[in-house]
Amino acid sequence: MSAQANHRATSPLGRRSLTSGRLPKWAPAATAVAAIAIGCAIGAGAGLSSHIQWGVIAALLFVAGSYALAARVEGPRQAKDRLATSLVWVCFILAVIPLVSLTVYTIQKGAGVINGTFLSHSMNGVISSEAGGGIYHAIVGTLEQVGLATLIAAPIGLLTAVYLVEYGRGKLARAVTFFVDVMTGVPSIVAGLFVLSFWIMILDFSFSGFAGSMALAILMMPVVVRSTEEMLKLVPNELREASYALGVPKWKTIVRIVIPTAIGGITTGIMLAVARITGETAPVLLLCFTTDVINTNPFQDPQESLPLYIWHQYSLGNDQTYARAWGAALVLIAIVMGLNLIARGIARWRSPKAGH
Incomplete structure (x- = not known):
């Protein structure tokens, strides 16, 4: 009886579980890269001048591609989890991009004027159209x-x-x-x-x-x-x-x-x-x-x-x-x-x- 139980535990049927048929760990990253490439191609082919539109197309393709791929390999239950995860990542990126863009743009515009004089002097006696002065x-x-x-x-x-x-x-x-x-x-x-x-x-x-x-x-x-x-x-x-x-x-x-x-x-x-x-x-x-x-x-x-x-x-x-x-x-x-x-x-x- 013991040998039969061990055989059942090690058989393909015994190994089956809710987590069988998993996608590899690199699948989300590969899906994102493919979505970005296809989104850029669609945006360029359609003559869309705004890169924001390219990004929206790539985000939609990433969400749809993640769900479709997970539904085919892992089943509908896991596909819903992948859909929620991909939506969270897209919202996170949408929130981070404006913040990073604002910081980078401010550094580009303001870093050149910051020096010791700017930080240690006031605007007293400085004409607005002249260089100099400080904060x-x-x-x-x-x-x-x-x-x-x-x-x-x-x-x-x-x-x-x-x-x-x-x-x-x-x-x-x-x-x-x-x-x-x-x-x-x-x-x-x-x-x-x-x-x-x-x-x-x-x-x-x-x-x-x-x-x-x-x-x-x-x-x-x-x-x-x-x-x-x-x-x-x-x-x-x-x-x-x-x-x-x-x-x-x-x-x-x-x-x-x-x-x-x-x-x-x-x-x-x-x-x-x-x-x-x-x-x-x-x-x-x-x-x-x-x-x-x-x-x-x-x-x-x-x-x-x-x-x-x-x-x-x-x-x-x-x-x-x-x-x-x-x-x-x-x-x-x-x-x-x-x-x-x-x-x-x-x-x-x-x-x-x-x-x-």
């Missing part, structure tokens, strides 16, 4: 405005999230959640108009970098609340219950247990919120104005920022100002990319390690 005053303004906005929004957002997760019950918590959701979708120009009417027109304060920081803080706050709230919800309740069982008060449990456990995700959310407000132009244009000189005091007089500098230089409309605008855009992209890399590094550093 030092805009970098100082951006760092100060974003820093002040973070000092305002991060503590308020963190405490609001702690209230919603640890204490929030009833109508007040639902109202706070509702307003946080509403603030998430508020256009930046609305935040700028609110600060303009309240801080400058009603309270009669002057235009300054701090006024722009308050508008940026309004935009940043709901992002911090939402991200922090989700991170606090991920903290296991067992940690809280163990702390309560030892007689630790709730407030000390939050300070010593809950927040340190979620600090990696909280920091990441704050950094991403900072990256989100760094490129805002409308509230800064309303509240900070624009200036060519270095102003290190954000509480008095107009103050430049990188987004405002880009808008101002590009609006002047000559080759020199275009070059400076693209150079500032490249620096701004580098700053935002650096903030995102810092956020990822902090998240990886503070994430729970296996075996700990």
Whole structure:
């Protein structure tokens, strides 16, 4: 009986399973190459001038070819999985191409103007049609405005999230959640108009970098609340219950247990919120104005920022100002990319390690 069982297990019928008849690992790549070649041939033969149309044809051929090939070799069940996978890859490529194109184009247009002078000088005394000048005053303004906005929004957002997760019950918590959701979708120009009417027109304060920081803080706050709230919800309740069982008060449990456990995700959310407000132009244009000189005091007089500098230089409309605008855009992209890399590094550093 044992020999018969072994014979059945090793027979072709015994080896058959749901995964039989698999395509080789190189089949998707070969299908993609064939789809690109056929799509280019169709586009060229049909006289289509746009390479975007060639790409759309190649994407459709890749999806259809992957499904047809899998249906013939692996069966209809696996073919549906291949269809979903190919659609995901096509959507991923469609999302990446504009981002890569934007980055490459910005580098091509702005890298030539970036040098030590450009990064260490302002536009004071520089005629717009002349070469020279720099973005030092805009970098100082951006760092100060974003820093002040973070000092305002991060503590308020963190405490609001702690209230919603640890204490929030009833109508007040639902109202706070509702307003946080509403603030998430508020256009930046609305935040700028609110600060303009309240801080400058009603309270009669002057235009300054701090006024722009308050508008940026309004935009940043709901992002911090939402991200922090989700991170606090991920903290296991067992940690809280163990702390309560030892007689630790709730407030000390939050300070010593809950927040340190979620600090990696909280920091990441704050950094991403900072990256989100760094490129805002409308509230800064309303509240900070624009200036060519270095102003290190954000509480008095107009103050430049990188987004405002880009808008101002590009609006002047000559080759020199275009070059400076693209150079500032490249620096701004580098700053935002650096903030995102810092956020990822902090998240990886503070994430729970296996075996700990």
